Amino acid sequence: MKHKRTLTAAAAALAGALALTGCTGQSAGGGDTDDSTLTIWHYENEDSAMGQAWAKAIEIFEEENPDVTVEVEKQTFEQIQKNAKIVLTGDDVPDVMEFNKGNATAGQLAAQGLLAPLTDAAEERGWAEKLPGSLATTATYDEQGLMGSGEWYGVPNYGEFVGVYFNKDMFAEHDLEVPTTLDELEDVLAAFKEEGITPLAEAGAEYPLGQLWYELVLAYGDRALVDDYQLFANDVDFHDEAITQATEKLDEWIEKGYIASDSAALTAEDMGVSFIDGTYPLMVSGSWWFGRLAAETKADWGQFNFPGNTLHTGSSGNLWVVPANADSPSLAEEFIDITLRPEVQNVLAAEGGLPVAGDASVIEDERTRELTENFQAILDEDGLAYYPDWPVAGYYDVLVSELQSLVNRSKTPDEVLDGLQSSYDEGKADLLDG
Numbered sequence: 001m002k003h004k005r006t007l008t009a010a011a012a013a014l015a016g017a018l019a020l021t022g023c024t025g026q027s028a029g030g031g032d033t034d035d036s037t038l039t040i041w042h043y044e045n046e047d048s049a050m051g052q053a054w055a056k057a058i059e060i061f062e063e064e065n066p067d068v069t070v071e072v073e074k075q076t077f078e079q080i081q082k083n084a085k086i087v088l089t090g091d092d093v094p095d096v097m098e099f100n101k102g103n104a105t106a107g108q109l110a111a112q113g114l115l116a117p118l119t120d121a122a123e124e125r126g127w128a129e130k131l132p133g134s135l136a137t138t139a140t141y142d143e144q145g146l147m148g149s150g151e152w153y154g155v156p157n158y159g160e161f162v163g164v165y166f167n168k169d170m171f172a173e174h175d176l177e178v179p180t181t182l183d184e185l186e187d188v189l190a191a192f193k194e195e196g197i198t199p200l201a202e203a204g205a206e207y208p209l210g211q212l213w214y215e216l217v218l219a220y221g222d223r224a225l226v227d228d229y230q231l232f233a234n235d236v237d238f239h240d241e242a243i244t245q246a247t248e249k250l251d252e253w254i255e256k257g258y259i260a261s262d263s264a265a266l267t268a269e270d271m272g273v274s275f276i277d278g279t280y281p282l283m284v285s286g287s288w289w290f291g292r293l294a295a296e297t298k299a300d301w302g303q304f305n306f307p308g309n310t311l312h313t314g315s316s317g318n319l320w321v322v323p324a325n326a327d328s329p330s331l332a333e334e335f336i337d338i339t340l341r342p343e344v345q346n347v348l349a350a351e352g353g354l355p356v357a358g359d360a361s362v363i364e365d366e367r368t369r370e371l372t373e374n375f376q377a378i379l380d381e382d383g384l385a386y387y388p389d390w391p392v393a394g395y396y397d398v399l400v401s402e403l404q405s406l407v408n409r410s411k412t413p414d415e416v417l418d419g420l421q422s423s424y425d426e427g428k429a430d431l432l433d434g
Contacts, residue, residue: 034327038335039071041097043080049353050158050317056347057338068331081105088114093323096332101138101154101319102390103146103431109321110153111145116322118152121333127155130340130357131316133382135159137231138316144432148231154319157339159354161314161375161384162211162286164307165293168300170197170281181308182219189258192281198257201280203271204264204407207389210399211313212284214388216246218311226311226385232428238421239414247413251406264407286314290352290371302367305374311385312378316356392427 038061044051058070073094080099087093088109099106109115122128122139131139135156142150164185166178171188174195179185192199202209218226221242227233238244253259263271268285275283276297283289284306293301306312320339322332338344340357349358352368354375363369378384389396402419405411411419 035331036067037069037071038065038096038328038331039073039094040335041073041075041080041094043075043077043098049348049351052351053158053339053344053347053353057335057341057344060338060341060343061335065331065334084109085112085114088323088325091325093325095326095328096320096322096335098318099154099321101147101156101316103141104393106138106154106319106321107141107145107147109145110141110151111143114324115153116324116326116329118155118322118333118336121336122152122155125333125337127152127337127340131156134384134386135316135356135379135382137384137386139319146232146431148227154321155336155340156316156319157336157345157356158317158348159314159356159375159379159384160287160317161312161354161378162215162284163303163305163312163374165275165283165285165289165301165303167275167278167281168302170278170299178302178304179307183308185307188282189253190256193257198260198280199282200253200259201271201275201283202259202263203266203268204400204404205266206268206400207396208268208271208285209259209263209403209407210388210396211286213246213250213399213403214313214385215284215306215309216249217243217388218309218313218385219306220245221311223311223382223385230386230391232391232432236421236424238417238424244413244417247406247417250403251413254407254409259407261407264404287352287354287371287375290367294352294367303371303374305377309383310381311383313387314375314378314384315386316384317354392424392431395423395427398423 040058042054044054046052046055058072062068062070077100080097084099085108099109106115128136137148139152139154139156140150141147141153171178174191176188176191179188189199202212224233225242228236271283271285272289272292274280276293278299290303320336322329326332342357342359345355345358346362347353348355349360349363349372350368352371354372356379358372360369360372360376363372389399398420402411402416406413406416
């Protein structure tokens with residue numbers, strides 16, 4: 001690498017950009033095009049799967065562009081998330097940067113004209129073919145900044161999803177098999193409970209319980225429901241059959257003791273630690289736990305997709321975006337394209353990074369290969385259904401509060417559905433009117 005700025009320098013660059021609040025955005029490459037330097041901002045640790053993959057992409061870029069100086073500015077997620085709007089209105093911007101996907105993040109910047117559209121590059125370079133269906137939903141945004149249609153404004157190259165982690169030793173001890181349907185999963189839950197074991201590690205104070213609820217919604221729902229709920233294709237009735245069945249099923253599992261009565265106050269960290277230490281045999285949560293479990297879990301364990309579902313909680317990973325004021329947009333597009341090449345995608349695969357165009361056969365570690373194959377199975381069915389808190393601003397807190405009420409037995413499923421419906425409708429109206 002020809003030049004790499006430190007985190008301190010990057011923070012100074014951010015601080016300097018904060019003074020440029022009076023500047024306005026321009027079209028891509030609005031200033032003088034500079035093809036002698038490529039400036040990259042990202043926030044991945046060097047030893048993470050993504051960090052190692054981006055390092056490989058930079059290595060390839062430098063080999064193919066020996067006259068270009070690559071400057072990498074290491075940010076933090078919080079820095080970019082909080083300051084992106086202010087920074088990108090100035091002229092001292094990166095050529096390409098990692099940014100969070102979704103209506104309130106990449107969509108907002110796109111609607112404000114701060115990101116360069118990448119639709120032409122997506123078609124010319126074949127990104128649309130490599131990232132089809134639900135995988136590309138977070139890459140496109142309309143004029144209001146709503147994902148799922150309009151121009152390409154970002155390119156994902158890894159993914160994430162929610163599945164089921166299980167303690168193989170506890171399954172073997174009780175002569176239980178991996179379930180393949182929702183009914184079989186319930187049989188497993190009942191079998192553990194009969195032995196005096198609460199089967200599901202859970203956390204009601206943060207995201208996990210909402211993701212379990214959403215997996216149940218997806219068990220009873222279909223792609224049309226996802227499009228209505230997430231993309232506002234049609235109005236959503238929370239008292240319809242699918243969402244009602246899911247909420248009543250979760251309530252039933254709580255009533256039967258499949259979820260601990262004190263889980264309403266537990267955090268995701270509490271949940272993960274309790275699975276790692278063998279207190280619970282099952283944990284429904286995201287692929288982001290994989291590395292932690294591999295490092296800390298002493299029992300034999302594995303992972304399977306939520307049984308019976310063709311739709312699953314998850315999405316592409318974060319996006320590579322090109323600021324509208326970038327000096328070297330063509331170099332930025334070339335770098336993005338390199339991150340989708342097999343040699344970079346296979347680094348992600350080998351390190352458990354869930355590549356969007358990788359080859360699971362190159363993975364030597366059995367668990368990592370299994371995780372990647374499970375993700376690929378979801379992609380093969382176009383099965384990514386995003387996250388339950390995504391549709392409207394502030395919905396995360398609403399989901400947490402309403403589902404805690406189920407665990408605490410302070411609300412009925414019908415009352416919870418009323419609360420979810422009213423907040424969703426209000427947030428949707430604010431978003432569409434805004």
